[in-house]
Amino acid sequence: MTEREFHPQVKQLLDGELTLADLPAELRDEGEEALRLLAAVDREPVSVPSVTWRVMARLERKRQRRLAWLLAPALAAAAALLVWLGRPASPVASAPGSMVTVRFVLVAPGAHQVSVAGTFNGWDPAATPLVRSGSGDMWVATLVLPSGQHQYAFVVDRARWIPDPTAPAVDDGFGRRNSVLTL
Amino acid sequence: MHADTQGPSDGEIVRAVLAGDRDRYALLVERYRDRYARYASRMLGSTDAADDAVQDAFVRAYDQLAQCQDPAKFVGWFFLILRNRCFAEQRKRRPHLSLEAAARVPAGQRSDDGAESAERRRALQQALMELTAEQREVFVLKHVEGLSYTEIAERLNTSVPSLKMRMHRAYDRLREQLRDHA
Numbered sequence: 269m270t271e272r273e274f275h276p277q278v279k280q281l282l283d284g285e286l287t288l289a290d291l292p293a294e295l296r297d298e299g300e301e302a303l304r305l306l307a308a309v310d311r312e313p314v315s316v317p318s319v320t321w322r323v324m325a326r327l328e329r330k331r332q333r334r335l336a337w338l339l340a341p342a343l344a345a346a347a348a349l350l351v352w353l354g355r356p357a358s359p360v361a362s363a364p365g366s367m368v369t370v371r372f373v374l375v376a377p378g379a380h381q382v383s384v385a386g387t388f389n390g391w392d393p394a395a396t397p398l399v400r401s402g403s404g405d406m407w408v409a410t411l412v413l414p415s416g417q418h419q420y421a422f423v424v425d426r427a428r429w430i431p432d433p434t435a436p437a438v439d440d441g442f443g444r445r446n447s448v449l450t451l
Numbered sequence: 452m453h454a455d456t457q458g459p460s461d462g463e464i465v466r467a468v469l470a471g472d473r474d475r476y477a478l479l480v481e482r483y484r485d486r487y488a489r490y491a492s493r494m495l496g497s498t499d500a501a502d503d504a505v506q507d508a509f510v511r512a513y514d515q516l517a518q519c520q521d522p523a524k525f526v527g528w529f530f531l532i533l534r535n536r537c538f539a540e541q542r543k544r545r546p547h548l549s550l551e552a553a554a555r556v557p558a559g560q561r562s563d564d565g566a567e568s569a570e571r572r573r574a575l576q577q578a579l580m581e582l583t584a585e586q587r588e589v590f591v592l593k594h595v596e597g598l599s600y601t602e603i604a605e606r607l608n609t610s611v612p613s614l615k616m617r618m619h620r621a622y623d624r625l626r627e628q629l630r631d632h633a
Contacts, residue, residue: 272630273623282622283593283600283615305625308571309594314489316502320480323509327473330510367458367481369474410474412481 278302318395324410325399332402368451372398372409372422374432379424382407386420386446393423419446458482465522468513480509483526486596487533493591494537496580504540508533527606534588534607541584578628586621589614 278298280286282305291299372384382398388411389395398407419438421429431437432447440446458478459467467475484505491501512519512529519528579587592603600611607614 272627274619274626276619279619279622283618301626302622304571305575305622305629306594308568308575310493310572310576311595311597313485314492314498314501315485316488316498316505317484319484319488319502319506319509320477323480323506323513324474324477326506326510327476327513330514331473367478369477371474410477412477 274298274302282306320412321396321409325397328399328401328408328410366415367412368415370411370413370449370451372411372420374398374407374422375405376407376422376424377405379405379407381425383423383426384409384411384420385423385429386449387418388413388420393426393429398422413449413451415451418449418451420449421446460523461525462521462523465516465519465525469516469522473513476513479525479529483529484509487530490530490591490596491533491537493576493579493595494584494587495540496576500540504533504536508536511536530606538584574629575625578625581628582621582624586617586624589618590621590625593618 274282275295275298277286277291277295279302281288281291281299282302288296288299288303374382376382383393384396384398385391385393396409396411398409400406401408419440421431421444423429429444431445435447435449437445437447459475461479461482464475464478468479487508488498488501488505491504492498495501495504508529512525512532515532519525521528579590582590588607589603592598592606593600598606600614603614604611
């Protein structure tokens, strides 16, 4: 053991198998040094909220690529049928408990970018982009939201705020309509 | 790093996803992303790198979900995928320590503990990045995630004595690094 190695009993202290009081007097200073080391451990939580929608968006893109290869002719026909239909943001999988998986869907011909902003993401238009579904005009995003009532709107090309065409809406008090989703 | 008991169980979600209800997978991501992001951020020295690693691991886990032999143990299986991703990342690059560890200390805590405490955290994180990935991992699982040696051994499919040997080397190297730093 060199002077730079902790004494075996101090290692037991670090492992939580001994307390400082268990150490002989000559090891107390070394024990305190070891405990200072542990006190510096950063146990702060890490939050990566955007991971959920980014994972689901990647899975959606992969699925679309696979479908495009397998079902290109059928998809083309389906896209043509959907062009003028706004589909409501509807829960697609109600989970027991307080969280519900929701898929937001908007058909937006000509859009380059679509996101959803609402009470669940601080009305941040950059927080939750929708992903283009295949090569068509349908945009989708899957989120996990707590049960309860949420208000939201779609943001097209970062500029146009539009309510969900088929969901109920309320006046936001500033002349804009917010869609309402109750889970 | 324990299973969330609210809502459907991991096993129920995995079975639902495998049966075609793929949107349910978001529940698993939501449930585990933050706690495993902490593991990854301490392993990789950066929250950004951890964010990417956790994303990749969840996508890979989804692709291989049919190979999850015991759906109830999804999280242990997922952890091994994330672990492989973190180790692969380490092999690819010399880890660059960010100063995030100090920067992330909340302001309120800074006023209590002072800049010295933040500096000690930063120095320890820097020293952790000088360990081997295996040594760092056992330190992170025990002292950041709060797992016992027995729990770590089960998770990594190894023995407690070998983990202790790894950890005790880590203690010595950390001491050396921190003394050099001081």
